[in-house]
Amino acid sequence: MFVMHSYNRHYLGVAIFFILCFQLLTVSTAQANPRYAAIVIDVESGDVLHAANADASRYPASLTKMMTLYMLFEALENGSVRLDQPLSVSSHAASMPASKLWLAAGSSITAEEAIKALVVRSANDVAVVVAEALGGTESSFARMMTQRANELGMADTVFRNASGLPDNAQVTTARDMATLSIRVMQDFPQYYHYFSTQSFTYRGTTHTSHNRLLRNYAGADGLKTGFIRASGFNVATSAVRDNRRIVSVVMGGFTAASRDTHMADLLDRGFARLSMLQRGDWIARADVLGDRMELPDSSSASAQQLAAAPEPQPQPASSESERRYSFQSEMGVEMGSADDPIRALIAQADAPQQRAGGNWAVQVGAFNDPDQARYLASRAADQLASLLSEVRVSVAESGGEQRVFRARLVDLQESDAHSACNSLRAQGMDCMVVAHY
Structure with a gap:
């Protein structure tokens, strides 16, 4: 039978505590x-x-400019543009608002200079030059x-x-x-x-x-x-x-x-x-x-x-x-x-109340410690209080050489389980839908 060393148990507990705290912070962030x-x-x-x-x-x-650069990299790779090739600046490009390099209409900038200007300066005029x-x-x-x-x-x-x-x-x-x-x-x-x-x-x-x-x-x-x-x-x-x-x-x-x-x-x-x-x-x-x-x-x-x-x-x-x-x-x-x-x-529209009483479950983790499994399952149930009128927490030990305790919310209809898991994911908690008999 698998026995976890005390050092590893301590490390795991600290790591899980850190992750759970961060999940709660992420939930409040998304809501605010x-x-x-x-x-x-x-x-x-x-x-x-x-x-x-x-x-x-x-x-x-300006994450858009990653796609602009992707297109430029393709052009460099297929040989239609060279790094040292000058690219012309139009009046339209020069008219772009800051941030920009303040390029003058009729001037030029090389493709390599354009890459650096897009990455470092996020220059809108240069993005139009490339386009x-x-x-x-x-x-x-x-x-x-x-x-x-x-x-x-x-x-x-x-x-x-x-x-x-x-x-x-x-x-x-x-x-x-x-x-x-x-x-x-x-x-x-x-x-x-x-x-x-x-x-x-x-x-x-x-x-x-x-x-x-x-x-x-x-x-x-x-x-x-x-x-x-x-x-x-x-x-x-x-x-x-x-x-x-x-x-x-x-x-x-x-x-x-x-x-x-x-x-x-x-x-x-x-x-x-x-x-x-x-x-x-x-x-x-x-x-x-x-x-x-x-x-x-x-x-x-x-x-x-x-x-x-x-x-x-x-x-x-x-x-x-x-x-x-x-x-x-x-x-x-x-x-x-x-x-x-x-x-x-x-x-997002307010979610309607869902009913329980099926053979499906939402699994939110599996741990060596049943208390940790129970804590995370309870936290997930709390997060779903407005979605599910009732939900049962289950912490069951799986078979095999290692002791593993699965943290689940059980007795759900399949559609309810998927809705519940999607809600948890949107709130920053991890989960998967599984059959539970």
Whole structure:
């Protein structure tokens, strides 16, 4: 019979406590912030380690520029554009609002300078320069972006411009932005290093990136930030620890600081879960969402090239107290007016009462300690109080060499079980629907 050493039991208890506390924080965040969405993915396996509103429509803001860059990388790869090739600046491009490089109509910028300007400066004028170079017009390029995004599996994304400037019809999801982040890395590992660029000099002026996670989170090595009023503060981040890569997307931060703090917490939590899964402490796959991303073949040459890239060196981080204060002190403040168009995109009707009494269950975890299993099941039941008129908690020991206690909510109809699990996922708790007899 499996017996857990006291050290491992202590470590597991601390880790589970950390995760449970973070789940409660995530729930309150989602409820206080109508723009909030997040997803965390283990790139190697495709497992979704955490998701909250991951498939709800959101505005991408300057995360759009990752798609603009993806299209430019494709053009570089097929030879239709060279890194040193000058790209012409039209009057339309020059007229874009800041942030921008303040390019003059009739001037030019090389493709490589454009890449750096999009990553570091998030320059809207440069985004239009790239769009017109590849698509003739920005509107034509936006249609090309949307078509290519759909081919990559980003079924809920529509682009109307190359920059992410406000457009009510330009929408995406956290899941789609994570898909794009992974595809950028795996399809173009030879260009991915540009996303870690923190400054560049153009015509005597040095521009510094406002992606502070690259400087402050150990292991973070790239991707993009974004903001417009309707979206809040967005960020897509990739980080490596112990040779495992995680991609995470956070959308709808109240400030850049609170967004970055939340992203750091999500990454910490994701790496903690991976560590427990690898050691066998976090036994059930129910700890993750039972969800997987469809990723490119990891045996491909490009994926192997990315995997072989050196792990980023740790960078000095802001203090933990500063990070947590910044996030927790701002989550209760709502942003935007009542007629903000994003509210219509994510409005949800009050859920009706559901009935119990079936042969289906919602499993929220499996543990070596029955008390931990019971605690998590009870927390899940509390979260579903407004959805289910009654629900029974079950902690049952499974057969086999190891003692495993499954935390379940039981006696549900199948449709009720799926509704309950979807509700838990939207609130930041992990679950899976199983038959229970």
